[in-house]
Amino acid sequence: MPIPVEVMLKKKERFERDPDTIPADFHDELFRLEAEGELIVQRIPDGQPVVEVPTKYGRPKRVPKGHLWHHKSCGQCGHIPGYSTSIFWVMRKLGYDYEDPRDQTSCTAWNYYASATSNEAAQAAVALRNFATAYESGYFPLIHCGTSYGHYKEVRSELLRHPELRAQVRRVMDKLGKPMVLPEEIVHYSEWFYALRHEIAARQVRDFSGIAVTVHPACHYYKLVEGDAIYDPDVYGGQRTAVVTALAEALGAEVRTYSTWFDCCGFGFRHILVQRDFTRSFATIRKIEVMKEEADPDVVLTHDTGCVTTLDKSQFAAQAHGRNVGVAVMSEAQFAALAMGAHPYKVCQLHWHSADYRPLLEKMGIDWEKAWVEFETDVAKLERGEKEFLSWEDVDG
Amino acid sequence: MAERPRARGAAVKSEAVAGFDDVTYEEKRKLFEEVRSDLRFPDYLYGCYECGICVAVCPSARFYDFSPRRIAQAAARQDVELIYQQMQEDIWECSQCFSCLRCPRGNNPGGIVTIMREVAVNHGLASAKEALEGYSRIIYKIMSTGTQVSPDMLQPDAFPDWGPEVADVSNQLALWRRALPPETLHTTSTGWDVSDRTLIELYLIWLETGALDMIRDVDEGLHMILEEVMEERLEEEGIER
Numbered sequence: 001m002p003i004p005v006e007v008m009l010k011k012k013e014r015f016e017r018d019p020d021t022i023p024a025d026f027h028d029e030l031f032r033l034e035a036e037g038e039l040i041v042q043r044i045p046d047g048q049p050v051v052e053v054p055t056k057y058g059r060p061k062r063v064p065k066g067h068l069w070h071h072k073s074c075g076q077c078g079h080i081p082g083y084s085t086s087i088f089w090v091m092r093k094l095g096y097d098y099e100d101p102r103d104q105t106s107c108t109a110w111n112y113y114a115s116a117t118s119n120e121a122a123q124a125a126v127a128l129r130n131f132a133t134a135y136e137s138g139y140f141p142l143i144h145c146g147t148s149y150g151h152y153k154e155v156r157s158e159l160l161r162h163p164e165l166r167a168q169v170r171r172v173m174d175k176l177g178k179p180m181v182l183p184e185e186i187v188h189y190s191e192w193f194y195a196l197r198h199e200i201a202a203r204q205v206r207d208f209s210g211i212a213v214t215v216h217p218a219c220h221y222y223k224l225v226e227g228d229a230i231y232d233p234d235v236y237g238g239q240r241t242a243v244v245t246a247l248a249e250a251l252g253a254e255v256r257t258y259s260t261w262f263d264c265c266g267f268g269f270r271h272i273l274v275q276r277d278f279t280r281s282f283a284t285i286r287k288i289e290v291m292k293e294e295a296d297p298d299v300v301l302t303h304d305t306g307c308v309t310t311l312d313k314s315q316f317a318a319q320a321h322g323r324n325v326g327v328a329v330m331s332e333a334q335f336a337a338l339a340m341g342a343h344p345y346k347v348c349q350l351h352w353h354s355a356d357y358r359p360l361l362e363k364m365g366i367d368w369e370k371a372w373v374e375f376e377t378d379v380a381k382l383e384r385g386e387k388e389f390l391s392w393e394d395v396d397g
Numbered sequence: 398m399a400e401r402p403r404a405r406g407a408a409v410k411s412e413a414v415a416g417f418d419d420v421t422y423e424e425k426r427k428l429f430e431e432v433r434s435d436l437r438f439p440d441y442l443y444g445c446y447e448c449g450i451c452v453a454v455c456p457s458a459r460f461y462d463f464s465p466r467r468i469a470q471a472a473a474r475q476d477v478e479l480i481y482q483q484m485q486e487d488i489w490e491c492s493q494c495f496s497c498l499r500c501p502r503g504n505n506p507g508g509i510v511t512i513m514r515e516v517a518v519n520h521g522l523a524s525a526k527e528a529l530e531g532y533s534r535i536i537y538k539i540m541s542t543g544t545q546v547s548p549d550m551l552q553p554d555a556f557p558d559w560g561p562e563v564a565d566v567s568n569q570l571a572l573w574r575r576a577l578p579p580e581t582l583h584t585t586s587t588g589w590d591v592s593d594r595t596l597i598e599l600y601l602i603w604l605e606t607g608a609l610d611m612i613r614d615v616d617e618g619l620h621m622i623l624e625e626v627m628e629e630r631l632e633e634e635g636i637e638r
Binding site: 072073074075076077078079081084085088089100101102103104105106108110111112113114115116117118119120121122125126129133150158161162164165168171172175176178219220223224226262263264266267268269270271273274276278280281282286313316317346347349351352353354375378379382383388389390391392394395 | 435436437440454456457459460461489492493494495496498499511514515517518525528529531532535536539540543544545546547548550551556558559560562563565566569572573574575576577578579580581582583587588589590591592594595596598599601602603605606607608611612615
């Protein structure tokens, strides 16, 4: 199904930027508190190139191109490491510098939304400890996980609104010997890919014009504190978030829509770990099967840890039950890396994925059997002790 | 197993709520007051149009007897009995996706659930103990290492429904991690390499904010282990609290 922008814009429930209901810009309070000495606002470093992108209510958001502090994602690094690796690889290829820190913790929000074994002050302190560490490094934070991004926006809202919470968190930060810092913008990696999509497309070496894509927009990206999310009038007529879709279109792929695009993936935070019958059912019945039936994509692209995990891993059991599943799932970062010529295993690490990605690679003109032999050859070198690790140079060899 | 009656108000008399022992009205009132006194609560509840949009967009409502509208309405009506029943049952069905923020009134039923869960954990309610059974390994991982899921959790017996690739990853784990070009990702028991100093700072956060103490009543054994790990590490560093 092509994207019916005209239909979307005629709908009674279409989104319109009503000047009377536009939420206040959080920057006013952020800078007021900075002026009063309550906190430090980390600015995008002087001299760094910036792209201004449009957000849901029209406020321009500044996205720095380089000198970024990568706030990694537990689920990406732990279970789908080609996700993080692709983000780094694309950034390196475009020539932008970054810091991959060891002094970063998880935002811990996956656990918080799963088990509630934490509290508001602890969550805010975890966020501010990470932000303070980025500030001290001189690099500007770039958040890899959709849930970290959404949760940090919530934390920012709560800190700006509640002086008693700020006081509580300040006591903790004093103990840690760290300043109270919030960045001028909380930036998700998919916003960086949106902002840099034309530079990425300019480095494209594989033809994606025959690739059909469906996009799952991540709930915590655009439903939590919605005003920060990128909405572009030229993408879906500004009716849905533009990240992922704008990149896929810039790479020449055909983005197809489907009726349950607003539904979550079924991750559920606790469900994906201890109640997967729910996760599998929802991911299959409300997402993958609907996409297959209505759009028949070659690949499902999304931009969050939990969504890639859920939509990818839930298909195996459903296939055993003869359901209409079986479509590759990956992040748009991996998709972009493949477009720019990245190795499907050494960089995109697709062997960690579950749903069959091989037909997609064939459609992209990638000989996956040859690529697998190349990966195994490199791994054999590690096994023989010829090398301890594969380097960035190795994966481009 | 005891019958699971659905309490719908103070007039409903039962010995069990959601299959767990009932408590006094005063105890329920106290729990609700704790939910209501959370500083986020006023920002999460503005009333209800009864439009049902939150239910229509809710993934959990499709597969469970769960309704974000019922959550918002019970909170708005201050229906102490129903709220207690929800704390003993419904709240753990929520997916925390926050699709319900589409509410035209500006309610945040998912946020109310977050607060209710916190209170349920804090008071060691039976539902919290039950919901977190089998989850303690995750809590241990995030609180003690600073990353939530680790590569070595990918075991075929834990994830048989994720396909044969899980066994491949598990069998080749150390090698495949060494094949990752980012230097921070060579780890197997954590998502990435977290520095010692960072862990100490994280432990201080859990201890200073009372987050560690929250799990004392839901999982006493886990609480003891984590407390020992953290205090030992802080002592080694000569950090007094």
